[in-house]
Amino acid sequence: MIDVRGLRKRYHHLVAVDGISFKVNKGEVLGFLGPNGAGKTTTMRMLTGALPATAGRAEVAGFDVFEQPIQVKRRVGYLPESPPLYDELDTTAYLCFVGRLKGLGGAKLKAEVTRVAEVCGLQDVRRRLLGNLSKGFRQRVGLAQALMGSPDVLVLDEPTIGLDPNQILEIRKLIRDLSVKHTVILSTHILPEVVQICDRVIIIHQGRIVADDTLENLTSEQRSLEETFHELTQI
Ligand SMILES: Nc1ncnc2c1ncn2[C@@H]1O[C@H](COP(=O)(O)OP(=O)(O)OP(=O)(O)O)[C@@H](O)[C@H]1O
Numbered sequence: 001m002i003d004v005r006g007l008r009k010r011y012h013h014l015v016a017v018d019g020i021s022f023k024v025n026k027g028e029v030l031g032f033l034g035p036n037g038a039g040k041t042t043t044m045r046m047l048t049g050a051l052p053a054t055a056g057r058a059e060v061a062g063f064d065v066f067e068q069p070i071q072v073k074r075r076v077g078y079l080p081e082s083p084p085l086y087d088e089l090d091t092t093a094y095l096c097f098v099g100r101l102k103g104l105g106g107a108k109l110k111a112e113v114t115r116v117a118e119v120c121g122l123q124d125v126r127r128r129l130l131g132n133l134s135k136g137f138r139q140r141v142g143l144a145q146a147l148m149g150s151p152d153v154l155v156l157d158e159p160t161i162g163l164d165p166n167q168i169l170e171i172r173k174l175i176r177d178l179s180v181k182h183t184v185i186l187s188t189h190i191l192p193e194v195v196q197i198c199d200r201v202i203i204i205h206q207g208r209i210v211a212d213d214t215l216e217n218l219t220s221e222q223r224s225l226e227e228t229f230h231e232l233t234q235i
């Protein structure tokens with residue numbers, strides 16, 4: 001479902017992503033881990049066609065991200081690090097807008113807005129202006145827009161950041177349930193979250209992949225994911 005080969009991003013003199021390659025199969029939930037500044041967000045932005053690469057290739061849902069960006073965007077739900085909200089719209093108007101961008105209309109659009117609003121616990125803020133929502137609710141709306149249209153691939157940059165504990169549990173369960181039909185890449189700094197929802201883990205450090213394995217292989221009774229992470233991202 002996702003095939004990345006030699007992907008690289010240089011910002012002037014800084015190499016943020018240094019030629020990484022990996023594949024993600026359909027139905028997998030991949031945890032993307034790394035210290036601050038490791039290159040997670042940069043990689044996710046390239047995968048969704050939001051940022052051009054300096055070199056390398058990426059295929060998502062069978063389409064080349066750089067040559068067929070529109071086809072890719074139709075099949076990817078992306079939650080960026082800061083949710084892309086228009087403060088002057090209310091929740092429903094915003095979700096309708098996103099749905100229309102994804103090609104939905106009429107009764108289908110209405111049903112989809114109702115579905116994602118319910119899934120993300122937005123029923124009570126449907127008519128509130130986004131600019132007036134609390135941080136956690138803004139995050140929920142960001143997540144809801146990524147889910148609109150049930151895209152094949154979900155790219156979620158720190159999806160549970162700022163959410164309250166109840167919502168965190170619900171969203172984790174939702175991501176697990178989604179993985180039946182969807183492919184998910186998510187970044188997080190919460191390692192127990194990875195243990196709960198991910199099948200596979202990529203650890204990225206200074207723009208390079210330092211681990212790409214199943215959770216099972218990266219941890220053991222003697223070694224927690226925290227310890228593995230610490231060991232691989234020290235140098
Ligand atoms: N637009 C930009 N211009 C210049 N440098 C950038 C830009 N965006 C990111 N960087 C740099 O690229 C590197 C990787 O950043 P990135 O945001 O991908 O890290 P990250 O792994 O997502 O970190 P975090 O865990 O803090 O979210 C950092 O050194 C960052 O300062």
Ligand SMILES: [Mg+2]
Pocket residue numbers: 040041042081157
């Ligand atoms: Mg980031």
